[in-house]
Amino acid sequence: MGRRNNVNGLAANARPGLARLGAIALAAIVLLAACSGATSTPSAAPSAAAASAAAPTATAATPLVVGVLAPFTGPDAALGPAYFAACLPAVREINAAGGVMGHQLTCKQFDTRGDPADAVPAARQMVASTPNLMMVIGCTSDEASSVAPVLEQNHIVSFCMTGQSEFNKSSFHYFHRLVPPDEYDAYAMVGSALDFNHYQRVALVFGNDIGSQAFVAPATRALTKLGATVVINQAIALGQPSYRTEVTKMLAAKPDVIFTEALGPTDATYLAEVKQLNGSMIPVIGTSATIDPVWFKAVSAAIGLPDLLKYFQAVDVSTTFSGPGYDAFKAALLASAADFADAPKYAQRGATLHLYDGVVMTALAMDTAKSTDPAVYNPVINKIGNGVTGATVVNTYKQGVDALKAGGSVRFSGAAGLTQFNEWNNSQGGYILVKYDDKGGEVTIGQLTQDQTNQIIQAGGS
């Protein structure tokens, strides 16, 4: 090819075998991708040490650890802080009341990166390095399937924020769930679209991660059986710089509404491109995970606050954000801002309320059982949630301890109200239809009637 061509290229001397170097680089890239995001806690979230230091003075008894096993990095990094924000007020409240049988509690983060492959070693490392682990909260749909067996084998009580249907009737005795399965989330979206907004043509735009894809099949079944049309189903790769081709394809299908959950910057990018390519927004209904301060901030910046307020609705687990249990939670949450500046942002995040309740319930179960052995106190958790005959309803940990000291039994009605565990440790409330206010708070705009809910569930086949 001659001289002219040669001068235009660059090639280092003594170049190692390109194929070999390429292979090395590709292997490193895979490692980098796996670590992307990466290993630290978010800046807004304090370290476990900070959380511990914020707790009241420890007693001689061994401190117990509440593990927050969740994504703190990666595309779903917004989830971990919401769960950490649940742990802090619970621990603060329990420690202020003297701890669990004198044991002070601390919160500790264990990052799963939202990836089942990373979650298992994270869970094993947590178990190996935390002998005084009291319980675990978090475990989203991203990692619950992979970490639940690890937690079960080690007799670790867990309150998970997974909606996967495999936990509807599981054999995991230490697993607890205070939120409905994702299919119910999907059914609520269908109810919102058909019964509340009267849309008929639906575009399903969900991230291609395990958690987000759990909504697709039940939503499709219910929509189809109820006479609506799924005009397009897009499983979009998370974290791409652009989705314009996907958006063009979706808009060509002429949907009335988009159902979505694609976390990280994905929904923000996708919806901004919808607005750009369509000339205006079209209605969007999100899952309960889209009611989140991080999602709100990202999407409102991308499409503009007025359009987010006008075109976006979501579904969320039914909570009133009121009552003595909620007030106690909120006071402790606001006080936790000293440890985690973003904590107050989660005052109206359903998941935060539920996991807070899970920690307090477990602590009361330990007090009731007078044991720190999970095998002993685990069966008592359901009794604290459901109550036994003659139980005193309490709204705070201190009230519960006082009632137990008086010789009674207790039923905990916490930040999210009463729970009702079934035999598989699932407690499921109803759904509300919500939207954001201009500060990112949640505003209830409707609720599905029991008849509507039953009809959709039947259509969905559950």
Added chain:
Amino acid sequence: MDLYVAALGFALVSASVIAIAAVGFTMQFGITNLINLAYGVVMITSAYVAYALNQLGVTIWAGLAAGAVCGAVLSYLLNRFLYAPFQRKGTSHIGMVIISLAASLMLTNVVLAIVGPTSVSYTQDPGPTIRIGAMVLTTVQVLIIGIAVLLMLVIHALLTLTRLGKAMRATAANPSLARSCGIPTGRVIDGVWLVTGALCGLAGTVAAMNSDSFAVSNGAGYLITILAAAVLGGAGQPYGAMLGAVLIGVMTELSAAAISPEYKEVVAFGVLVLVMVLRPQGLLAKVGALAPAG
């Protein structure tokens, strides 16, 4: 059909962003013999520097310049204080790759600690929409394509017409001989890191301008695409990187149009693997190489 035409338009924008980044990346490798895995995080850091200025009311076009400066300075410092000392000690190629991986992780976490996990958007006016048949592009996107073309011409001119470019090529071909001929290879290497770092910073900022919303986690994704384009075109070959960028951009967008979008990267990387099997040296390795790489 309109969908595919529209996808081709978006592919041009994607290819432009990838090309700016991939040319810088492949020049770094070609001249310094280092696969810099911190490239993606330098891109996203530069994008955040532009964002910080943008939030202070500075236009994103000025932010673009700031992104370039950030990329140049950060890359220069990385080489001066991390890579070069290890290279002087004779650290192996795989050792250097691991060091750059470590640099990437450390820098990612520093940036994450500063800006948090929340994704952000530039305040920018996308300008009037330009329609060419079924292609629909914003003015900003057309400008991004223009910037990419201009930069490719500048890189061509730099390498072929300037003393620095010629010194870079000489250093790439044989640094010992280049030194013997009086070329200050140390300063040339510094120049390479500044120039390619500026490309890296520019690429990060235009990528963020194009994507409407970005977060720290995007950095790793950028790197994978860039490496694919660079390897596809022929490692160390600037023109190969340009070709690789176009191919990767077109393949990802067309496959998103034709099949489920979750497979668009699978298709692009499937083609990459195929090319690597059939032509391991890359598409343009022999065309533009100073040394017979292929």
